[in-house]
Every structure is written in C-alpha cells, then in structure tokens.
Amino acid sequence: MSSVLGHNKSYIAAPMVNQSDLPFRRLVRRYNATLVYTQMLLSDRLLNDHDYLQFHLRGLGEPNDRPVVVQLCGNDPELVVRAGKQVQSHCDAIDFNLGCPQEAARDAHYGAYLLGQNDWPLVENIAASMSNSLTVPVSAKLRLCQPASATLDLARRLEHAGASWVTLHARTVSVRRRRQGAADLEQIKTLKDNLSIPVISNGNVRVWEDVERNLALTGADGIMVGESLLANPCLFADITPDPVAISLEYLDLCREYPDTATMQTVQTHVRHFVDHQWCVLIGPRMLISALEGPDYSLR
Incomplete structure (x- = not known):
C-alpha cells in the first residue's frame, strides 16, 4: 500500500x-x-x-x-x-x-x-x-x-x-x-x-x-x-459529539489558524454540526451568533 x-x-x-x-x-x-x-x-x-x-x-x-x-x-x-x-x-x-x-x-x-x-x-x-x-x-x-x-x-x-x-x-x-x-x-x-x-x-x-x-x-x-x-x-x-462543544472546538482551531477559512465556510460547518443533533432544540443562527461574540472571535 x-x-x-x-x-x-x-x-x-x-x-x-x-x-x-x-x-x-x-x-x-x-x-x-x-x-x-x-x-x-x-x-x-x-x-x-x-x-x-x-x-x-x-x-x-x-x-x-x-x-x-x-x-x-x-x-x-x-x-x-x-x-x-x-x-x-x-x-x-x-x-x-x-x-x-x-x-x-x-x-x-x-x-x-x-x-x-x-x-x-x-x-x-x-x-x-x-x-x-x-x-x-x-x-x-x-x-x-x-x-x-x-x-x-x-x-x-x-x-x-x-x-x-x-x-x-x-x-x-x-x-x-x-x-x-x-x-x-x-x-x-x-x-x-x-x-x-x-x-x-x-x-x-x-x-x-x-x-x-x-x-x-x-x-x-x-x-x-x-x-x-x-x-x-x-x-x-464512533463518537456522536455535543453540537455546541464540537462547534467551539472547531472555532478554536479557526482562531489557531487564522485566515484559513472564510466566515461563510465557518458558518456552514457550524450549521452542519448543529443540524446533525440539535436542529429542534436550538436554531443554527442562534449558535452562530454566539460564536461570533467577543469570546470566540476568529481574529
């Protein structure tokens, strides 16, 4: 191989x-x-x-x-x-x-x-x-x-x-x-x-x-x-992650590697994570708004 x-x-x-x-x-x-x-x-x-x-x-x-x-x-x-x-x-x-x-x-x-x-x-x-x-x-x-x-x-x-x-x-x-x-x-x-x-x-x-x-x-x-x-x-x-936890983990990586993903790409990833588990409990827009707050800035 x-x-x-x-x-x-x-x-x-x-x-x-x-x-x-x-x-x-x-x-x-x-x-x-x-x-x-x-x-x-x-x-x-x-x-x-x-x-x-x-x-x-x-x-x-x-x-x-x-x-x-x-x-x-x-x-x-x-x-x-x-x-x-x-x-x-x-x-x-x-x-x-x-x-x-x-x-x-x-x-x-x-x-x-x-x-x-x-x-x-x-x-x-x-x-x-x-x-x-x-x-x-x-x-x-x-x-x-x-x-x-x-x-x-x-x-x-x-x-x-x-x-x-x-x-x-x-x-x-x-x-x-x-x-x-x-x-x-x-x-x-x-x-x-x-x-x-x-x-x-x-x-x-x-x-x-x-x-x-x-x-x-x-x-x-x-x-x-x-x-x-x-x-x-x-x-x-073989793990089903918590949607918020995996979203924040991904966002931390975005901060670690700045300017390697566009905001549209980041938001699309988060929507995928949320839709997979929490689409009924929390709207993707609410989570994305939270992730764009000062504590989780991409910059």
Missing part, C-alpha cells in the same frame, strides 16, 4: 468544496481520520490568480496537517502539471479529480465530464504527465463510467499511467448527492479484485457501522467520507 495511505485501512476525509479548510482537516484528524484532502483546486487559477494560490497554500502541509493530499482539476496536461509543481512541496500526494459533477465542471469540461471514453486518452496523458513530472505520488478520484462496467477499464489505464491509488465514488455523474441513490459498492469490489494498486471506497456511509460494512463488502484499502463527516466530524472515532 502507498506510504501516504499507511499500512492499515485508511480513514479519509473527502475533498469538499469550501469545506476542506485547514481547521476542519485538523478537527477530523483528532477523531481518527488518517488522511485528509484539500478541496478541489482549479489548476488555471493556481497559476493565474496569486490571491487564490496564497489562500490555499496558507497553512497547507504544516506539521499538524500531514499527511495531506491536494486535489487538482483540469483538462490540459501542461497546466495541471504546472499547478502541481506549485503545491507539491506542501503536500504528500496530488489527486486528479475525475468526479466533480458540478455544472461548472461540465461547462469547462473537467472532473466527471472527462469520464467518457472519447476523453480517456486525454485522461491517461494527464495522469502520466503528473506521475512523470511531480515529486509526490499521484492518485485519481473518479465516479462510475457509463456503462459502469467500463469503470474498471479506465481504472486500469490510470494504474498503467502511474496512479499510486484510485478512489471510486460509486455513483454516476447524474447522481450528485447521496440521497439521489445508493452507491454501487460492487463496482468498488470489482476494482479491488482486479487492480494491483490500492483502491479507496467512497459512498454509503452515514455512521461508523457503515464504515465496517463497506470495508467488509468491498475489501477496499480504505474508506473516504464526505457529507456524513461534515455532519459528524467524529464519525471515524
């Missing part, structure tokens, strides 16, 4: 738009996450927007933020490699995004919209260019191809192109959120049974027992969790 993943089953915090900030990455590590990802970063903006680059480099890969994987997206091998070189000294691996289902990804033709077979040569070129040019391991996170059976073919191509591991979110691009349909974990098992590189399972986890069932079914080398970890950052420790 890749040294970044470790020698046991890995518990991984997924890349999540505007939610994989440094304080949250630090928080989930406290509760048994063994590997964390940044949010998906746009290769062209890393190269052309200095403020964007500096914001996402701030605190990245500092001693308490290891191991960490930076996720990049794009459809130009040269640009993705150049962007990777901007961040490689701050991380332990770089992941190529083949799973983003957003409209922006469709319009700019990246993420899950590169899964069609006509784009496979381009995908192989990008993965190989990254593997051959960067100083850290390269991985890929993908969704199901259509038909689903084609996913194994693409995963094999990624393996041959130099990917150190692959992560499969076993839903198609049309299924954007978990409530729109269960992940097809048999497809992850198929990858695990046929690839020689590690395979990470992503999907169908709401509570700790789901982690155990998922790993038992797929045989995967680790499990990645997204939305459910936002609701309960202690999921990998």
Whole structure:
C-alpha cells in the first residue's frame, strides 16, 4: 500500500468544496481520520490568480496537517502539471479529480465530464504527465463510467499511467448527492479484485457501522467520507459529539489558524454540526451568533 495511505485501512476525509479548510482537516484528524484532502483546486487559477494560490497554500502541509493530499482539476496536461509543481512541496500526494459533477465542471469540461471514453486518452496523458513530472505520488478520484462496467477499464489505464491509488465514488455523474441513490459498492469490489494498486471506497456511509460494512463488502484499502463527516466530524472515532462543544472546538482551531477559512465556510460547518443533533432544540443562527461574540472571535 502507498506510504501516504499507511499500512492499515485508511480513514479519509473527502475533498469538499469550501469545506476542506485547514481547521476542519485538523478537527477530523483528532477523531481518527488518517488522511485528509484539500478541496478541489482549479489548476488555471493556481497559476493565474496569486490571491487564490496564497489562500490555499496558507497553512497547507504544516506539521499538524500531514499527511495531506491536494486535489487538482483540469483538462490540459501542461497546466495541471504546472499547478502541481506549485503545491507539491506542501503536500504528500496530488489527486486528479475525475468526479466533480458540478455544472461548472461540465461547462469547462473537467472532473466527471472527462469520464467518457472519447476523453480517456486525454485522461491517461494527464495522469502520466503528473506521475512523470511531480515529486509526490499521484492518485485519481473518479465516479462510475457509463456503462459502469467500463469503470474498471479506465481504472486500469490510470494504474498503467502511474496512479499510486484510485478512489471510486460509486455513483454516476447524474447522481450528485447521496440521497439521489445508493452507491454501487460492487463496482468498488470489482476494482479491488482486479487492480494491483490500492483502491479507496467512497459512498454509503452515514455512521461508523457503515464504515465496517463497506470495508467488509468491498475489501477496499480504505474508506473516504464526505457529507456524513461534515455532519459528524467524529464519525471515524464512533463518537456522536455535543453540537455546541464540537462547534467551539472547531472555532478554536479557526482562531489557531487564522485566515484559513472564510466566515461563510465557518458558518456552514457550524450549521452542519448543529443540524446533525440539535436542529429542534436550538436554531443554527442562534449558535452562530454566539460564536461570533467577543469570546470566540476568529481574529
């Protein structure tokens, strides 16, 4: 297994738009996450927007933020490699995004919209260019191809192109959120049974027992969790936290690492924590107002 993943089953915090900030990455590590990802970063903006680059480099890969994987997206091998070189000294691996289902990804033709077979040569070129040019391991996170059976073919191509591991979110691009349909974990098992590189399972986890069932079914080398970890950052420790306590713990980390999370990001995290346990007892706005008081200033 890749040294970044470790020698046991890995518990991984997924890349999540505007939610994989440094304080949250630090928080989930406290509760048994063994590997964390940044949010998906746009290769062209890393190269052309200095403020964007500096914001996402701030605190990245500092001693308490290891191991960490930076996720990049794009459809130009040269640009993705150049962007990777901007961040490689701050991380332990770089992941190529083949799973983003957003409209922006469709319009700019990246993420899950590169899964069609006509784009496979381009995908192989990008993965190989990254593997051959960067100083850290390269991985890929993908969704199901259509038909689903084609996913194994693409995963094999990624393996041959130099990917150190692959992560499969076993839903198609049309299924954007978990409530729109269960992940097809048999497809992850198929990858695990046929690839020689590690395979990470992503999907169908709401509570700790789901982690155990998922790993038992797929045989995967680790499990990645997204939305459910936002609701309960202690999921990998099989703990249900008090919503106020976990909110204040997160806010303390925001003060420890200033200017690494926007106020909107902080408020969204708190809403997730509160909605998970206390949505009936206390309104999220009341708690956020309390957290913005002088005793818990982000500055």
